[in-house]
Amino acid sequence: MIRAVFTALALTCATAALAEPSGIFRHAHNVGFGAQSSLDPASKGRVLQIIEKIQSRLVRPDHDGTPAPDLATSWEPNADGTVWIFRIREGVRFHDGSTLDAADVVYSIARVIDPDYGSPARAAVKMIETVEATGPHTVRMALSSTFADFPLQLMDPRLRIIPEGSGDTVDQSGIGTGPFRVRKFDPDGITVLTANPDYWEGPPALARIEVIGVPDAQARLQAFLSGQLDMERGIAPVLRRALDKSLRYQLLEIPTGNWMGLVFRADYPPFDDVRVRRALRMVVDREAMLKLALDGGGVPSCDTPVAPNDQYRLTMSCAPDPEGARKLLAEAGFPDGLDVEIHVSSLDPSWPVLGVAYQEQAAAAGIRVTLANAAADGYWSNVWMKKPAFATAWGARPADQVLNEAFHSSARWNESHYKDPKFDRLLEAARAELDFSKRRALYHRAQAHLAGTSGTLIPFHVTQLVVLSNRVTHFDPVQNDALRWHLVSVVD
Numbered sequence: 001m002i003r004a005v006f007t008a009l010a011l012t013c014a015t016a017a018l019a020e021p022s023g024i025f026r027h028a029h030n031v032g033f034g035a036q037s038s039l040d041p042a043s044k045g046r047v048l049q050i051i052e053k054i055q056s057r058l059v060r061p062d063h064d065g066t067p068a069p070d071l072a073t074s075w076e077p078n079a080d081g082t083v084w085i086f087r088i089r090e091g092v093r094f095h096d097g098s099t100l101d102a103a104d105v106v107y108s109i110a111r112v113i114d115p116d117y118g119s120p121a122r123a124a125v126k127m128i129e130t131v132e133a134t135g136p137h138t139v140r141m142a143l144s145s146t147f148a149d150f151p152l153q154l155m156d157p158r159l160r161i162i163p164e165g166s167g168d169t170v171d172q173s174g175i176g177t178g179p180f181r182v183r184k185f186d187p188d189g190i191t192v193l194t195a196n197p198d199y200w201e202g203p204p205a206l207a208r209i210e211v212i213g214v215p216d217a218q219a220r221l222q223a224f225l226s227g228q229l230d231m232e233r234g235i236a237p238v239l240r241r242a243l244d245k246s247l248r249y250q251l252l253e254i255p256t257g258n259w260m261g262l263v264f265r266a267d268y269p270p271f272d273d274v275r276v277r278r279a280l281r282m283v284v285d286r287e288a289m290l291k292l293a294l295d296g297g298g299v300p301s302c303d304t305p306v307a308p309n310d311q312y313r314l315t316m317s318c319a320p321d322p323e324g325a326r327k328l329l330a331e332a333g334f335p336d337g338l339d340v341e342i343h344v345s346s347l348d349p350s351w352p353v354l355g356v357a358y359q360e361q362a363a364a365a366g367i368r369v370t371l372a373n374a375a376a377d378g379y380w381s382n383v384w385m386k387k388p389a390f391a392t393a394w395g396a397r398p399a400d401q402v403l404n405e406a407f408h409s410s411a412r413w414n415e416s417h418y419k420d421p422k423f424d425r426l427l428e429a430a431r432a433e434l435d436f437s438k439r440r441a442l443y444h445r446a447q448a449h450l451a452g453t454s455g456t457l458i459p460f461h462v463t464q465l466v467v468l469s470n471r472v473t474h475f476d477p478v479q480n481d482a483l484r485w486h487l488v489s490v491v492d
Helices: 002-018 050-052 103-114 219-223 237-245 274-283 286-294 323-333 350-365 400-408 421-432 436-453
Strands: 024-029 059-061 065-067 072-077 083-088 128-135 140-143 182-183 188-195 208-211 232-235 249-264 299-300 338-343 367-375 391-394 458-468
Touching: 024 050, 024 219, 024 232, 050 188, 050 208, 083 103, 103 128, 103 140, 128 458, 182 274, 219 232, 237 249, 237 367, 249 274, 249 350, 274 323, 274 338, 274 350, 274 436, 286 299, 286 458, 323 350, 338 350, 350 367, 350 391, 400 421, 400 436, 421 436
Parallel strands: 024 208, 338 367, 338 391
Antiparallel strands: 059 065, 072 083, 083 140, 128 140, 182 188, 188 208, 232 458, 249 391, 249 458, 299 458
């Protein structure tokens, strides 16, 4: 009897796997890169909401965030962690019909680490000195120094594998090995993706995905509520209770390593004084700010970007201290307080609320905050890294990657222009340390040093709210880049 049940289940699964893709899934993206929007995963304007469905990585995060095989089936370091061998999956085809091999991997990685290309993803893997094919499906990567956690870097959502030689055309073609392929790319309008029947994990359940450009967060929500979209990520927390009670929707609450905050550029007066930078962060009641901005949907942070569930996260306490902030400002030459302009935008609906909360809390220390509302369209191009103080948001990254990419002196996307040799040395020592306990202690010291000196207020990590229409099934409650899109389906 048991054997018969298992046989029936196997037949059901086999039938499901052979079913023709069907149904259309629609969701929006915020057109944050404006005219620079691109399907080149290594470019500054990459549209990750599309790229995540059309291109694959060597290594992807499992549901618990640990490295899992994708286009690489296995990997192995040498004795000191300076050389890594990756075995590439056989029988995988790109959307243009060509077969994946080691040469494609070498091309994709070499392109990212080439400083002349200027990929923002280079920060994640710039420790790679050479990458070469040692066989049709074997790749060798030699690093500049020991890196015990190197596979974590390859989970970066921008490190997708594209066909050899396709760098000049991939920005529009989007050719990859993912479960969907591009029929039409229109970042300001509707990008159309169709099922890839040759996907290595099996044909997708969905026949078509439409990714629609909608810059304004409120407009995206209204489009969802009116039935024009099947999903909206990162909805305003104040709507959580109303949506959760509705029988028309599914609401997923997903703890993440995503964070948002306010950046005060360390190269711009008066933020170039470490006492001012510290005072600006000391005034914040993080629990209260989390409640106001996200209705409590997150985990407070003491200005560390490392995710709450990361193995290297340092637990710190940082109670608000407006009087201490006043004293620091006076020492820095501002006995009467300080005037600060911060740029926010409706690109993220929580940013204006975050700004207002900071404005109210900072007043207790004599910090007079003016909020400037910037246009959502092109925010990343026109405001981010250009204004002296602005709102920011980062997706989840492993500890080493986010600390290096956001704060190392040499990092291209060091948005706060924070440059601290001691911090840099701690990161470099941690990366080279093979003993886990010693490595964790170094990352802890780096986070403590950052919390005392940086110009970035990171008040909390975000619990992402994803709302789905009731017709969506097989959408796992995991972080964006861990979702298996080929399994998502709709029921009409």
